[in-house]
Amino acid sequence: MSEGKVVEPKAQNSLHDFDPQKKPKRNKYAFACAMLASMTSILLGYDIGVMSGAAIYIKRDLRVSDVKIEVLLGIINIYSLIGSCLAGRTSDWIGRRYTIVLAGAIFFVGALLMGFSPNYAFLMFGRFVAGIGIGYALMIAPVYTAEVSPASSRGFLTSFPEVSLFLSLSL
Known part of the structure; x- marks a missing residue:
């Protein structure tokens, strides 16, 4: 059956083969970029x-209706959709x-315009x-983080924008 084929014996396992695998080294630069x-x-x-805190004062100072305040506060989602499409x-x-x-x-200029x-x-x-x-930022931050991160920690680091959004909404 094994005509002309040479069967080599299996190599013996050494002690180093049974050591646990080392965890991949974390890239501090990628971590810093992901945080920023x-x-x-x-x-x-x-x-x-x-x-939401300023709505009371905006309503009083500008003498606008509740409907206009609701539109003012809720329209940011539509505007950020436009920004994310352009990003x-x-x-x-x-x-x-x-x-x-x-x-x-862009957000800084918008904040100044709203303030004045x-x-x-x-x-x-x-x-x-x-x-x-805001739309630009929400679209590009996860993409940039994914591109900078090594494959071993990409999933962990790309979750940072969502975590920081959650923390900023809850505080």
Whole structure:
């Protein structure tokens, strides 16, 4: 049956073969990048928290109805949808890291516009700009984290934006 075939004996197992596998080394740079990128998710929680507290004063100072306040507070989700649709092309054009910086800058400008708004229309425009920045941030932060992370810790690190969003909403 074994014509011309040479059967080699199995190699003996050494003591090192039974040692447990070493855990992969964690990349500190990837961890730091993931932490910083996840900070952009705090923008949405910060915005929701501040605006819900400021709604009473906005209603009193600008003399707007409850319906306008509800629209003002809820429209951020639609505006952030627009920003997230634009974020993919922008990140392909200028890169993920600079898109995160751009998201922060857009949100900052929106926050300034909302802070200095003299009327409801200007406040809605500031809300629009801030929503675009939030959409950019929520779209690009997980993508950037996944690209920077090594395969051994990618799942762990890409969960940071969701965790920071949850923490910012709960505090």
